[in-house]
Amino acid sequence: MNGTDEQGLATAKRWLSSLPSVGVIAQLGQSLDGRIATPTGHSHYINGPSARAVLHLLRAHVDAVLVGVGTALADQPQLTTRHVEGPDPVRVVLDPKSRINIDNPLFNDDGVGVIHCHASAHAPTSRLAHVDYWAVPYHDGAVDLATLVAMLAERGLGRVLVEGGRTTVSTFIQAQLIDRLYLMIAPLLIGSGPVGVALPAIDHLDQAIRRTMRTTQVDDELLVEFSFRE
Ligand SMILES: NC(=O)c1ccc[n+]([C@@H]2O[C@H](COP(=O)([O-])OP(=O)(O)OC[C@H]3O[C@@H](n4cnc5c(N)ncnc54)[C@H](OP(=O)(O)O)[C@@H]3O)[C@@H](O)[C@H]2O)c1
Numbered sequence: 001m002n003g004t005d006e007q008g009l010a011t012a013k014r015w016l017s018s019l020p021s022v023g024v025i026a027q028l029g030q031s032l033d034g035r036i037a038t039p040t041g042h043s044h045y046i047n048g049p050s051a052r053a054v055l056h057l058l059r060a061h062v063d064a065v066l067v068g069v070g071t072a073l074a075d076q077p078q079l080t081t082r083h084v085e086g087p088d089p090v091r092v093v094l095d096p097k098s099r100i101n102i103d104n105p106l107f108n109d110d111g112v113g114v115i116h117c118h119a120s121a122h123a124p125t126s127r128l129a130h131v132d133y134w135a136v137p138y139h140d141g142a143v144d145l146a147t148l149v150a151m152l153a154e155r156g157l158g159r160v161l162v163e164g165g166r167t168t169v170s171t172f173i174q175a176q177l178i179d180r181l182y183l184m185i186a187p188l189l190i191g192s193g194p195v196g197v198a199l200p201a202i203d204h205l206d207q208a209i210r211r212t213m214r215t216t217q218v219d220d221e222l223l224v225e226f227s228f229r230e
Pocket residue numbers: 027028029030036037041043067068069070071072074075094095096097098099141142143144145163164165166167168169171172
């Protein structure tokens with residue numbers, strides 16, 4: 001991709017080459033103070049073109065890319081690898097109440113494969129022939145994410161990227177399903193607005209998730225790989 005930091009991208013590729021064939025990674029692009037938008041929801045764009053290339057690289061290294069319905073509605077993402085070389089992953093949307101419209105770009109019929117995950121009580125009324133519709137375990141407003149990951153693996157989709165948004169990434173972290181978290185940190189301070197990772201409150205730092213990380217610069221941004229499994 002033109003105008004991107006090739007050296008930074010080469011480092012990211014090296015890190016990704018050691019991904020196990022089964023596992024879940026997550027990503028977030030954020031400001032230096034950890035925010036993914038202003039309080040009014042303005043978020044385009046916190047990160048620059050090289051960060052976008054890193055995101056597409058992440059997609060190219062997984063079998064499936066998963067987003068929550070909030071991201072599908074807000075960003076209308078295509079979830080392809082069009083800015084790098086590499087295969088497009090199967091697209092998965094977590095939409096327990098079937099709120100997404102069938103004209104969402106995520107449902108493009110491009111031969112890649114699309115999976116819509118919903119609660120059995122909220123099966124979608126409009127369906128597309130090329131989309132797989134999965135009823136996933138759903139109790140007290142929460143999808144059983146471990147079962148969903150197992151269902152994806154059974155289908156041959158062992159490597160999964162949880163791409164956003166904050167609710168989805170945070171609930172996967174809370175369920176202890178994430179192996180690595182990739183953060184692209186841009187050199188700006190937003191000062192207020194939603195943070196990328198929001199977990200239940202803790203009293204003591206001993207309860208915090210302290211793990212190892214490595215970092216590299218990509219253009220003027222910082223790419224962090226935080227490993228949940230030592
Ligand atoms: N900076 C970045 O890297 C990045 C990446 C992606 C998105 N974003 C931004 O993030 C924002 C969207 O984030 P968000 O937190 O509002 O939405 P989201 O995480 O995309 O989607 C949240 C919704 O998905 C469903 N869901 C997700 N996990 C679930 C679980 N474990 N159990 C049950 N339902 C689950 C729920 O749908 P129901 O409410 O229908 O039950 C939930 O409200 C957008 O503004 C987008 O631009 C930023």
